[in-house]
Amino acid sequence: MTTVTSEAAVPGTLELGLARGAAELREFFRQKENLIFTVSLPAILMLLLGTVYVHEAAAGQMFAASMIGAGIISTSFVGLGISVVADREDGTLKRLRGTPMPFTSYFIGKIILVFVSSLFEAVLLMVVAMLRFDVELPSTAEKWFTFGWVFLLGVISCSLIGVALSSIAQSTRSASGVLNLPYIVLQFLSGVFISQAVLPESLRVAGSLFPLKWVCQGFRSVFALNDGYAVMEAAGSWELGRIALVLGAWTIAGLVLVTRTFRWTNEAS
Amino acid sequence: MNAIRVRGLRKAYKGHQAVAGVDLDVARGEVFAVLGPNGAGKTTTVEILEGHRGRDSGEVNVLGVDPAEGNRAWRSRLGIVLQSATDAATLTVREAVRHYARYYGNPRDPEEVIELVGLAEKAKSRAGTLSGGQRRRLDVALGIIGRPELVFLDEPTTGFDPEARRQFWGLIRLLAAEGTTILLTTHYLDEAEALADRVAVLAGGRIVAEGTPQTLGGRAHADATVRWMSDRGYTEIKTSEPTKVIAELSRHGELAELTVTRPSLEDVYLELIA
Ligand SMILES: Nc1ncnc2c1ncn2[C@@H]1O[C@H](COP(=O)(O)OP(=O)(O)O)[C@@H](O)[C@H]1O
Ligand SMILES: [Mg+2]
Numbered sequence: 001m002t003t004v005t006s007e008a009a010v011p012g013t014l015e016l017g018l019a020r021g022a023a024e025l026r027e028f029f030r031q032k033e034n035l036i037f038t039v040s041l042p043a044i045l046m047l048l049l050g051t052v053y054v055h056e057a058a059a060g061q062m063f064a065a066s067m068i069g070a071g072i073i074s075t076s077f078v079g080l081g082i083s084v085v086a087d088r089e090d091g092t093l094k095r096l097r098g099t100p101m102p103f104t105s106y107f108i109g110k111i112i113l114v115f116v117s118s119l120f121e122a123v124l125l126m127v128v129a130m131l132r133f134d135v136e137l138p139s140t141a142e143k144w145f146t147f148g149w150v151f152l153l154g155v156i157s158c159s160l161i162g163v164a165l166s167s168i169a170q171s172t173r174s175a176s177g178v179l180n181l182p183y184i185v186l187q188f189l190s191g192v193f194i195s196q197a198v199l200p201e202s203l204r205v206a207g208s209l210f211p212l213k214w215v216c217q218g219f220r221s222v223f224a225l226n227d228g229y230a231v232m233e234a235a236g237s238w239e240l241g242r243i244a245l246v247l248g249a250w251t252i253a254g255l256v257l258v259t260r261t262f263r264w265t266n267e268a269s
Numbered sequence: 270m271n272a273i274r275v276r277g278l279r280k281a282y283k284g285h286q287a288v289a290g291v292d293l294d295v296a297r298g299e300v301f302a303v304l305g306p307n308g309a310g311k312t313t314t315v316e317i318l319e320g321h322r323g324r325d326s327g328e329v330n331v332l333g334v335d336p337a338e339g340n341r342a343w344r345s346r347l348g349i350v351l352q353s354a355t356d357a358a359t360l361t362v363r364e365a366v367r368h369y370a371r372y373y374g375n376p377r378d379p380e381e382v383i384e385l386v387g388l389a390e391k392a393k394s395r396a397g398t399l400s401g402g403q404r405r406r407l408d409v410a411l412g413i414i415g416r417p418e419l420v421f422l423d424e425p426t427t428g429f430d431p432e433a434r435r436q437f438w439g440l441i442r443l444l445a446a447e448g449t450t451i452l453l454t455t456h457y458l459d460e461a462e463a464l465a466d467r468v469a470v471l472a473g474g475r476i477v478a479e480g481t482p483q484t485l486g487g488r489a490h491a492d493a494t495v496r497w498m499s500d501r502g503y504t505e506i507k508t509s510e511p512t513k514v515i516a517e518l519s520r521h522g523e524l525a526e527l528t529v530t531r532p533s534l535e536d537v538y539l540e541l542i543a
Contacts, residue, residue, distance in 0.1 A: 009374045010341050019371045023360065030359040030395075091354035095411065098319060098349035100341040101372045265321070 010100045020109025025116055038079045038117060042071035043125040050133050058225055060133040065223035066192045067125055069216035072118040076155045078179045080114050081162030085175035088266055097264045114159050143222045150218030153247035157211050160254025167261040186212045196234045204234055211250050214243040272297045272419050272450040278327035280313055287313045289474035295452055300445045302465035303454045306542055310474040311454035312352055315423050319349050332419055345373050348417030350408045352424050358397030362388050365396055366410050373415035386410045386440060402433035422453040438463055458538055472542040486537035498525035
């Protein structure tokens with residue numbers, strides 16, 4: 001007697017991606033450090049820094065918008081990058097590679113994880129901002145539409161770059177340095193903590209090369225009390241078209257980088 | 270056709286030849302053990318067969334496919350139990366087994382698999398809380414959930430206490446009895462002897478002997494040692510005809526402390542890997 005019946009059609013890539021996403025979320029929300037650092041940290045920072053920065057309504061709107069931007073980059077770029085390194089370290093990736101699950105499904109699962117955790121983190125931050133600093137939610141459908149696509153493009157492009165960079169790191173410990181350093185530096189260059197307008201030209205240009213600035217600018221356009229506040233941006237306008245272009249370009253670059261650099265294990269093969 | 274056929278397999282790491290020309294044939298339904306000390310090249314060999322590592326040269330055929338070109342359909346016919354894994358730590362045993370079942374076209378029933386590997390009582394425990402032996406059972410559960418034709422187990426019982434090993438062997442025998450082809454590596458002699466239909470001894474990246482546990486290294490044909498206590502103390506004779514020797518000797522009366530021994534598998538093995 002043999003059990004040679006394993007060759008039935010393997011399940012679809014999207015279906016498996018959704019199953020991966022469900023398992024990823026389960027694992028994510030069962031780890032306390034994720035809940036503390038990834039989901040709550042932006043809200044806590046909002047609370048602390050907001051007390052210093054926010055003295056009038058307009059400033060609260062702008063700061064909350066920037067913090068949402070910084071938060072989703074933290075969950076996508078830093079959080080996802082580290083989680084891929086952890087998957088390599090604990091053997092998840094090696095096990096998956098030995099199954100019929102396609103790589104695309106793994107990545108779909110990760111994107112679902114990032115979307116849901118980013119959403120949690122953004123909602124928590126908004127609640128804090130609304131209760132403590134009287135921040136108002138955007139009021140028009142058009143603003144929400146902008147919020148939606150900036151969120152989407154921001155998460156996808158930064159996830160891809162995070163996964164690509166994760167290949168450099170050999171362990172979760174080194175990954176946290178490899179990913180956090182650029183993230184923290186970019187927060188200063190991208191108008192999160194200090195307005196880009198006050199930066200010297202060279203630093204402003206450097207910040208403008210990366211997604212964080214554009215995501216934050218997109219969110220500021222959504223949360224600004226009126227469009228007059230665009231004059232405070234480095235370019236003096238919201239530049240929505242350019243935001244889409246830059247984030248789109250990073251998405252493509254990220255895809256290319258991931259397919260070139262992705263490693264399943266830390267061992268030489 | 271054989272489940273596994275390997276000819277002239279070679280693999281070096283930065284100048285160090287880890288696998289130096291290995292030939293292997295594993296028939297369908299066979300339990301085959303690759304026995305060898307640490308660093309012999311067992312993991313390297315097995316991971317090349319699994320498609321996890323590349324090779325420098327040689328022909329490799331696993332279930333009719335070159336592992337370097339294995340696709341999803343091919344992977345769904347394999348079960349891989351890696352040497353070490355700590356993944357899925359926050360999932361429960363049941364969640365992990367159910368999740369991995371979804372990857373396959375025709376998986377086994379997750380509850381049956383949990384039962385089979387003896388984790389029914391731990392089904393609700395998180396993987397990260399299992400003992401070493403239980404964790405390996407979970408690894409086996411994940412390895413066989415897809416109803417594989419061929420299962421690879423890399424040193425599955427290293428670090429087990431004797432009782433856990435016995436239990437684990439029972440599990441392997443169950444799988445073998447269902448007709449699953451099994452390739453396992455081990456550095457425990459008794460494990461190879463207890464489980465394998467055939468054994469290959471790997472040392473320094475080469476196969477130095479191959480056969481059934483009974484005949485390995487010419488053991489079945491080796492000279493027997495007849496030993497007894499005479500007036501001059503212990504006396505030994507090496508002979509291919511021990512029965513005849515004893516008949517001769519016993520004509521002079523009772524032989525004290527008489528034994529007839531052949532080289533144990535351990536003697537043969539230590540000789541081979543020396
Ligand atoms: N990824 C690797 N990079 C460099 N050397 C390796 C690697 N894997 C194994 N080796 C070396 O190759 C030899 C065989 O290793 P391995 O296949 O793991 O043996 P075993 O599993 O029998 O202990 C050892 O000398 C080991 O140090
Ligand atoms: Mg090994």
